[in-house]
Amino acid sequence: MKEWKTITPEEITTNPFRLIGKEWMLVTAEMNGKANTMTASWGGVGVLWNKPVAFVFLRPQRYTREFVDSSDTLSLSFYGESEEAHKTLTYLGRVSGRDEDKIAKSGLTLTHEDGVPFFEEARMVLLGRKLYCQQMNPESFLIPGLAEKNYPQKDYHFVYVVEIEKVLMEQEQA
Template sequence: MKHLFILAIAAMMLSSCAQNTQNQSVRKAATVKEAVAAKWEKTDIKDLTINPYSILNSDWMLLATGNKDDNNAMTIAWGGFGMLWGKPVVTVYVSTSRYTWDMLNKNPYFTVTAFPEDGREFLQYMGSKSKRDVKDKAAACGLHTEFTPDGHPIFAEANLAIECKKIYQQPLDSAAMPQEIFDQLYKDGRMGIHYMYIGEVENVFTK
């Protein structure tokens, strides 16, 4: 009986290790070069393991919207991943001062993409330029825009792409936020106000 118990524990540990290995290997491309050479694979969201804080706040992501005829992307560090109304969702925040804000209001879908560590220069450029001044920011910094099977923009240099359908949006209420935040970010009016967009995750692609 003791031997059976030990075998059962060992089997559980092996199963757990296999699951962890599977989750950790979902994003295999460790460099931009590897990502460009790899093909996108559709991934079950349940198999996706990310740190929701570092992937946004320190690693950054690209938020993109539009279609093959007209699209744009910007770097984001604010957002979240979770559940709403029983649906897996991604939440992003975009200022009314950004060109992407207007495009997001016109398009029902958006994507968020993550990059290998050596792709940070793309994110720095995409966050510092506006489509008002640079018509194709992606091409200007060396990014190659691709499209999901449903026609939404992602990038060849990325190793994670999450495709979302907007299900809710609203502006942040300046009267409800801490006074020091309002004074720091919004008081002079240059930033406009941030809108919150919540998108239901429809597809996850990894490399």
């Protein structure tokens, strides 16, 4: 079992644009004792309501959204930019947990911290509690064409604001 170091959100030194936009992340939640996960590359981190938070965007048709909606907590996990990590996250983003046991097929090892599911292979994990959720709406877009370009099927994302309660970092092996 991997050793983890707990740090504060303020101690994260990796560029969030690189983490989310290039490495991608897995959004993982549990419902009725079963976990599901999906790859995401849209999101952010910051401070809101005097709390360290992450912003996560999930389309309405995503199976993982059912898990996120049914749970108070979720994890956001990061794996680096290796070819193997990219291949695994591409698979987990393409295949639905409705259709197959994609977690088992991915080869990742599900584990928990404080009751929140995540994967042992991650190098950094944000464990969070949901604070807010709202679906985007086309009337709120301020730049003409932006909604049409990104939502041709009108499947506007749900925006989740998640308080980062704990950050786990992979321990350096001696």
